[in-house]
Amino acid sequence: MAADEKNDRARVVTYVPTQQKTEWTEHADELGMSQAEFVRTMVQAGRKDFTLDAGGAVEPGSDTTDPRGGDLETQVLESLDSNGSLSWEELVDSLSADFEERLEACLDSLQATNQIRYSGRNGGYTTIDS
Structure with a gap:
């Protein structure tokens, strides 16, 4: 090029x-x-x-490439570098916390733009029909 x-x-x-x-x-x-x-x-x-x-x-x-360094390989290496040796369960826990935070932010965003809502009647999140 x-x-x-x-x-x-x-x-x-x-x-x-x-x-x-x-x-x-x-x-x-x-x-x-x-x-x-x-x-x-x-x-x-x-x-x-x-x-x-x-x-x-x-x-x-x-x-799995990510220009911000968020690919799984990078996350695993960062978790091991900051925590030392981790068992399978500890590694899963350290990586899943980020997912839960991202999911919560995503759900908040979708609710703020009225694309979904939480419905106790339906037992969870549901889309809002236009």
């Missing part, structure tokens, strides 16, 4: 609800990212190859 092609950029403009932009700005700040970097990263993460497993659940493709 030529140097001029590598640095070639195009502008993308979109409009989102104010609340969504506020959430994106806060999340980008938490990650130490610019808003542009955050949006680029989230779009790329959303474009990863997804397939259905035998049970019909959505599973991400085998590509």
